Amino acid sequence: ETGVTQSPTHLIKTRGQQVTLRCSSQSGHNTVSWYQQALGQGPQFIFQYYREEENGRGNFPPRFSGLQFPNYSSELNVNALELDDSALYLCASSLRAGGTGETQYFGPGTRLLVL
């Protein structure tokens, strides 16, 4: 177990709806990254939050947004859901200590199905 938790574990939504996914980072970690992983593919970087500010974003539209809270937990919000948003959403926490060898610890993921 990595100490990173995500909720919910599974979710079913319909097109056009909005969804909020949650992540609790490992104790002492100040950075959270979100990834989308389609079936049979590697994770795709959505964005990263460092000390409550967005710090880097992948090639995802603005309807993917997020938050990081003072306790470093985080939310991923997706508006106007599309069928292609169906995927496993992974949260990873790490400690930004100024070095280059930080290790990301992944949560178990939230499986989102859009119908």
Added chain:
Amino acid sequence: KNQVEQSPQSLIILEGKNCTLQCNYTVSPFSNLRWYKQDTGRGPVSLTIMTFSENTKSNGRYTATLDADTKQSSLHITASQLSDSASYICVVSAVMTTDSWGKFQFGAGTQVVVTP
């Protein structure tokens, strides 16, 4: 174009046999390379991490190698077990700059199936 390419896409091996997975990358400037194991429907779990100066790293029956000159890495699984059935993902990080903070380039993974 993906900056991290893995091969093969999938493989099936008999329990007890060895196998080697490949990872080629173009990420630059290189910082470190990780191998993760991801069980179906679960988050990836780190197996090894190597920096520029390291060319081999072991974790039990898993041994990773790195050739930073040719930008290639391999993951060798010795005496495979049924529990080794998973996707193995290569992740390469660039040196941290204002443009690359926390950006990890993921390969698509190699799906390994170990059969009795």
